[in-house]
Amino acid sequence: MALLVVLVTSLLAAAVLAFVGDRKYAHEINIIGSGATFAASIFLAFEVYESGPMLAGGDFFFVDAFNVYLAVLTAFVSTTTAIFSRKYMKFERAHGRIGHKSMRFYHAMFQLFIFAMLLALLTNNVGVLWISMELATLSTVLLVSLYRTPAAIEAAWKYFILCGVGIALALFGTVLLYFAAEKVFGEGTQGLLWTNLSQASGQLEPTVLSLAFIFLMVGYGTKVGLVPLHNWLPDAHSEGPTPISAVLSGLLLNVALYALVRCKVIVDGATHSNKTGYIMMAFGLLSIIVASFSLLRQKDIKRMFAYSSIEHMGIATFAFGLGGPVATFGALLHMLVHSITKSAIFFTVGHASQMNSTQDMSSIRGLVKGNPLVGWGLMLGVVAIAGVPPFGVFTSEFLILTAAMKNAPYLAPIFLLGIAVAFAALFKRAMPMVFGDPGPSQRPLKASHFPVIVHLVLILVLGLYMPVFLNDWFHKAVELLK
Amino acid sequence: MIRQYYPILIESLQVILVLLGGPLLVGWVRMLKCWTQGRRSAGLLQPMRDVTKLFVKETVLAENASWIFRSTPYIVFGATLMAGAIIPVVSADLPLAATADIIALVAIFALARFFTALAGLDTGTAFGGMGTSREMMVSSLAEPAVLMSVFTVSLVSHSTSLSHMVHELTTVSFVLRPSLAFALLAFILIAIAETGRIPVDNPSTHLELTMIHEAMLLEYSGRHLALIEWASMMKLFLFASLGIALFLPWGIAGIDDPGMLPVALVALAVKLALTGVFIVLVETGLSKMRIFRVAEFLGMAFLLASLGMLSYFILE
């Protein structure tokens, strides 16, 4: 029941918002829609927590510890983003960066995007997983080009084409998966259900699945933003409206990684080897290194944090590839903390660039003096994302590093190097922006305080203390992914 | 008795057929063309009359012409006739076919072309050189395509010997083969280029900017010209019958099957007549393409031939 509410609310909200358009209360409806989804997702989480994994809707949906936490996370971040976007988008509207039609479009597509991601997370059908991933791409493409500037359109086009192609290859992988499954389950939907596939993975043909995994890796890997398939990501993040950057970075990448990990479980069961793990480790490490060095060269603030997202997705992918309970636990935690931290950063970055009316980092100065919350929020966000101790990112990175030291000691230094370079780059850029004197052109602004504070508190709490239920969840998920 | 001489008989019949068939086919094409253009035709035998007339005319040689120039017509004629003795036109059972397979056949045509090109350069005229360079461009592009195309047929029939290939193709039951369809298309394109027909070259023009083949022959006269003209007519005939033998072999007389010969002759005549119609349709429908487009045209032929070969592996 809660499951149905989770999915229907966002779809309904999308329809209502398409109808409401640019009315004053559209922002509130957006918030209520996301909030209701969040509430329902918590109910769903309770159900799953108490009664274990469950199938619903004629095996169409499957909820277990792995996806329910991501669903709650998705609903949560979408709610805070909706709250943030109320002030942010009003500012943009007031300054004429977007028009009447765009506003309607923005709200409807935002909810549709959330729906697509939740569907991707909760479905049991690998084919539907693909469809909803594609839907998630399609619903955000035109949001990236919302500002209609040449750069925004170029970014959106790149996003559309690269992700379209990537995801098409993932469909080919899915076809191959079904091909192997058909031999075991016969014709029909049964062969695409993840629960069936993972149970019977031992009977699936290993050669076909290895081939399928390569396509799935390239396909979903493009959406995760793994190097060398990452080209679309910095552009799409930097040119779209900031709330969209926040959800793209904080949620979509997670969902894509989720899809990849789900497929990995099946393939591993069939091949009885860790080939897929090695592939993911390679992609992960490459992403960490390339992204962290690219961080050094960035001038655009949103672009820089987009690269930071690539780096962190690389870390999670590397950890999933590493396998084993500690690394998997670390990866799951990392997906959670990165998502919360990065969306908080994008909230502050959005306000920072509104205050200075630029995204150029050399022109953003003295945020603390201009607006203490934005300034300190950005500073703390950077501290957290760079992996400084009290925050959650440190915990997860530490776990992953420990696992890497144990299982792949020769890779650990590379991993560490990437994190260190990213740390240096982020601080070098963030310090002058946060401290110092504000430029003359800086304008005051009503910032959205609540989302930033909630995210930062959460991330601090997660660094200091791991709630029992979360711990339980992660342990269950680790079991599932073994 | 008959059985003993059958190979010789069939071989002679074939050679005579090629010698006469070439001019007849060209005559037929010209006749059809006249009809489509609403002109009165000169009759089926006109090319034959042209050739005989050229034989009695005086042969003029350029002062600086070397032995290459003088021997080329004989080499070209001889090589073409040799090819005519190999390609199964009416019967798959050709004694000489065993001496050379399809690769050798391509080489024989290449030999003729090589000497024509040398002769074009030999007299040192501007047109000869131009024609040669163009001819070489065309043939360097056409040769890989022609090999790919015939190899596809070889793959299907598991042999490179022409008579064996034709035998194989006529005896197996009919199967839809995309590879052969592609190879046939490629072959048609190549044959158009090799025999110098529209849209690659125009055999009936001496317009200096567009000609390819004719430009190399400008210095020839008398019996030399007669031999070369005759050879090029035979070449058209041979390409047509090679295409027929490889792709539409039904009706050809099998091995040790002299009774089929009359049927085969009729079948051949019908198929060639239809080929003539096809040529005329193409030539009236299309205009000659710019020389730079020829490379693309042959590239397409190569592509089709490769696709044919690939689809043999992939699909069959």
Added chain:
Amino acid sequence: MSLSLAAQINSVLAALILLTSFALLVQRRVQGLLHIFAWQGLLLSISTAVVGYSAGLHHLYISALLTLTLKVFALPYILYVLIHKLKIHKEVEEVVNIPTTMIIGIALVIFSYDLTSPIRELSTLVTRSTLAVALSTVMLGLLMMITRKKALTQIVGFLSLENGLFFAATSATYGMPLVVELGVALDILIAAFIFGIFFFQIRTTFDSLDLKEMEKLKEDE
């Protein structure tokens, strides 16, 4: 080498689909591209119907019909209207010249053949040999997107790539379950509307559909 008639027809159709893929690479005129794309869709739809008939799977008729309406009529029509409204008549511009593209294309076909060979050995379906063609169509669509400059040609490449995926689904497994096929079709339709909107956006912002002008977002700005 005795193949059933359905398999023969199917392999001929596969060969023709491969041919249309190459034709898309070779074609210079924008309208010609649309015609070839429509033909490819038609061949795909016939092939799906033939497979459905020979295997007695009726849900394939639905996906054949879906392909027919979407790929043969709807999408080419949308694109046709777009090129008329935006007045695109120019020749297709290529980044890599056509002969080179063709050679790369042939290499890709061989690569696909090699890649799918383990599957061919495992499959028992009559359509198994066409899987290599399907993958080739995907690869050639990808090649087309990489080697062409205009937005429209990239889109046609993308759609041809999708055709390849549909074909792969039919040839490897007699089609995905209907839910998935319908979902994929819906996604493609949405994508079609999005690139329609996109064309206008690109046009009004750049005054051309040439992606050459979209080179602002580079790493070293």
